[in-house]
Amino acid sequence: MKITKIDLLYCDPVEGGWRPSLCRIYTDEGIYGDGEVALSYGGASQAAFAMLKDMANRLIGMNPLDHEVIWQKLYQGCFWSYNGGPIVFGGISAFDIALWDIKGKVYGQPLYRLLGGKHRDTLKAYASQLQNGWGVGRKTARTPADYARQAEIAVEKGFKAVKYNFLTFREDEGRYPRTEQTAYLDPEYLDLAEARIAAVREAVGSKVDIILENHCSSCKEIFFYASKRDEKIGIATVYRMVSALEEVGVISRKIVYASEQNSGKDEAEKISDKK
Numbered sequence: 001m002k003i004t005k006i007d008l009l010y011c012d013p014v015e016g017g018w019r020p021s022l023c024r025i026y027t028d029e030g031i032y033g034d035g036e037v038a039l040s041y042g043g044a045s046q047a048a049f050a051m052l053k054d055m056a057n058r059l060i061g062m063n064p065l066d067h068e069v070i071w072q073k074l075y076q077g078c079f080w081s082y083n084g085g086p087i088v089f090g091g092i093s094a095f096d097i098a099l100w101d102i103k104g105k106v107y108g109q110p111l112y113r114l115l116g117g118k119h120r121d122t123l124k125a126y127a128s129q130l131q132n133g134w135g136v137g138r139k140t141a142r143t144p145a146d147y148a149r150q151a152e153i154a155v156e157k158g159f160k161a162v163k164y165n166f167l168t169f170r171e172d173e174g175r176y177p178r179t180e181q182t183a184y185l186d187p188e189y190l191d192l193a194e195a196r197i198a199a200v201r202e203a204v205g206s207k208v209d210i211i212l213e214n215h216c217s218s219c220k221e222i223f224f225y226a227s228k229r230d231e232k233i234g235i236a237t238v239y240r241m242v243s244a245l246e247e248v249g250v251i252s253r254k255i256v257y258a259s260e261q262n263s264g265k266d267e268a269e270k271i272s273d274k275k
Contacts, residue, residue, distance in 0.1 A: 001106075002028045003064050006056045010049040015138070017041065021049040023056070025098040027064055033101030035094040039086060051091030054078075059095060065106065067099040126161035126211060127154035131168050142171050144199035151200045151208075161209035162200065166193040181214070 005026040013019050021037040039048040055074050062070055074092045104111050112118040127134070130150040131141045141147045141164075151162045169175045171192060180189070200210055 001031075001063055001065060003059050003062050004028050006059060008049070008052050008056060010045075011040075016132070019045045019049075021045065021052055021094065023052055023094050023098055025059065025064060025095065025102065027102065031102055031105050033064070033098035033103075033105070035096065035098035035101070037090040037094045039090045044087065044090075047087045048090045048094075051087050052094060055091050055095065064099050064102045067096060067103065070099060071096055124160060126163050126209070127151075127157070127159040128163045129165065129213070130154060130162055131164050131166070140169055141196075142169050142173075144195045147196045148199040148203035151203050155204050155208055160207070161211060162204065163211035163213050164196070164200065165213045165215060166196045167214060 003025055007024045007026075009022040009024075011020045011022065018040040020040040023035045024032055025035070026032045037048040037052065039045055055078070058073060058077060059070060062073075064070075071092060074095065075088075078088055100111055100114070104114060107114065131147070133139045133141060134150045134153045139146075141150050147164065147166070150164075154162050167176060167181055167189070176189070197210065197212075204210070
């Protein structure tokens, strides 16, 4: 079996201007497989499609069942792959998905069996990024009522979990810049996020999970533990909070460093107590 042709499709813009990049790999036995780059918005979508075009011809004539050989050829054959990054690996993954699609069709088996079997019969799905709106004609959520309504729509459609970035958009217009999301957050900012979360919880009840997404902008986990020690501490990035965390006893850099040099039981107990 050989790969004879590869079609690439840079889709027309859909809602929000997103443009998915798709590929279809054909074989000489009439079997084909489809793949997609998971980079469909912003400048990344253009770069992802360009990466597909750059890689596609390298697969012609190869056996599609040799997906690991092909993966390595694409990886080793691209100078930029050594630095990693979503564009390179996005392009490789699109072809890899299509090759697995072909393999499943050749052997007449679902992918979970080819990958070693399934551990469960169902998976819990969640409605994601609801701050961007939901459904046809969606609008950005800004007020707590907006956030609650988006959650209600998702639950009505059968979802048992919802995910938001509660700190993305201002209540009036525009969005909070990353510089504000990664610094110490002022009380009004936190109050708005808290009001949005409370509105969603009231709307969906206690049986629906709420997932907080913050796109690596701040560390809510550390803030949670720190606030238990000193309620005056606000959310901040880890590097901004190290000194404050030491002052209230949440972490101790001295003990952490000692643990790397001394694996004794006493040191381990000290670290455990600090956590």
